[in-house]
Amino acid sequence: MSVLSVDTVSRWYGNVVAVNDVTMTIGPGITGLLGPNGAGKSTLIGMLAGFLAPSAGTVTLDGGAVWKNPEVYRTIGLVPEREAAYDFLTGWQFVLANAELHGLADPGAAAKRALATVEMEFAQSRRVGEYSKGMKQRVKMASALVHDPSVLLLDEPFNGMDPRQRLHLMDLLRQMGAEGRTVLFSSHILEEVEQLAQQIEVMVAGRHAASGDYREIRRLMTDRPHQYVLRSSDDRGLASALIADGSTAGVQLVDGVLSVEAVSFLRFTELLPRVARDAGIRLYEVSPTDESLESVFSYLVKS
Numbered sequence: 001m002s003v004l005s006v007d008t009v010s011r012w013y014g015n016v017v018a019v020n021d022v023t024m025t026i027g028p029g030i031t032g033l034l035g036p037n038g039a040g041k042s043t044l045i046g047m048l049a050g051f052l053a054p055s056a057g058t059v060t061l062d063g064g065a066v067w068k069n070p071e072v073y074r075t076i077g078l079v080p081e082r083e084a085a086y087d088f089l090t091g092w093q094f095v096l097a098n099a100e101l102h103g104l105a106d107p108g109a110a111a112k113r114a115l116a117t118v119e120m121e122f123a124q125s126r127r128v129g130e131y132s133k134g135m136k137q138r139v140k141m142a143s144a145l146v147h148d149p150s151v152l153l154l155d156e157p158f159n160g161m162d163p164r165q166r167l168h169l170m171d172l173l174r175q176m177g178a179e180g181r182t183v184l185f186s187s188h189i190l191e192e193v194e195q196l197a198q199q200i201e202v203m204v205a206g207r208h209a210a211s212g213d214y215r216e217i218r219r220l221m222t223d224r225p226h227q228y229v230l231r232s233s234d235d236r237g238l239a240s241a242l243i244a245d246g247s248t249a250g251v252q253l254v255d256g257v258l259s260v261e262a263v264s265f266l267r268f269t270e271l272l273p274r275v276a277r278d279a280g281i282r283l284y285e286v287s288p289t290d291e292s293l294e295s296v297f298s299y300l301v302k303s
């Protein structure tokens with residue numbers, strides 16, 4: 001059982017604060033690290049893996065520092081986001097080289113086992129440069145698993161995978177989690193994280209914005225104020241009826257466009273048809289104006 005602890009960790013590059021005062025604990029099972037592009041996920045993963053030094057704070061694995069501590073590399077496997085750079089090697093050579101770097105007693109047997117785990121034996125004699133994106137992802141996974149680590153860190157592992165490869169990787173990660181390994185993967189897609197992770201950590205603009213299981217994170221994301229533009233048979237009448245009801249905040253009719261800020265998504269979806277019906281008004285259009293992932297995430301940061 002391995003536990004990673006991130007304690008008041010920050011990391012900056014010159015003036016850019018990539019990770020800002022983050023504290024979290026990552027235990028056995030699958031954790032999803034969710035956040036939009038540029039949120040600091042890769043930087044955090046680099047520090048968890050011992051590849052990047054925190055500018056402030058500490059990352060520890062079962063109490064031992066991760067940075068400048070080669071002992072912990074025996075326990076951690078990292079699947080980085082960038083594509084494998086050793087295109088001239090075959091899949092077999094690439095995975096074997098990693099087994100040798102780890103100083104394993106039988107590197108050949110370890111490489112064989114790791115390639116079998118990701119079902120890549122069929123392509124192991126081909127050069128990595130000739131692989132599809134999904135195959136590159138799998139061979140990187142084999143190389144991260146070659147020393148049978150109890151911690152597996154994966155940076156955007158589903159990028160570029162087709163649906164079948166995606167399901168296969170999900171099964172593999174589930175199996176690793178069920179074996180009691182500590183698995184953390186990053187993604188900017190909520191649905192992907194929901195399907196797989198028992199625990200979700202959300203990062204936005206370098207900060208740790210939320211933490212919980214998928215139900216909690218879903219609730220935080222749907223239960224925030226939503227902005228809508230409405231079109232109806234009587235916008236003015238609808239605006240008055242909504243204001244009179246008092247369950248919405250910020251009803252505005254500007255230049256003939258009716259916009260409403262709903263405090264609770266669920267309440268608003270029940271309220272609007274009722275208010276319109278009672279006032280004898282037909283609804284033509286209800287469009288959310290702020291559904292981008294960034295706006296959802298920035299709401300989480302503010303709350």
Ligand SMILES: Nc1ncnc2c1ncn2[C@@H]1O[C@H](COP(=O)(O)OP(=O)(O)OP(=O)(O)O)[C@@H](O)[C@H]1O
Nearest residue numbers: 013016017018035036037038039040041042043044
């Ligand atoms: N080596 C670097 N030098 C300068 N700035 C960097 C460096 N690496 C990352 N950054 C900056 O730090 C911030 C966080 O980047 P990071 O790659 O960790 O985010 P991310 O959540 O993984 O995003 P993505 O999914 O796009 O990779 C960004 O503003 C990025 O431009």
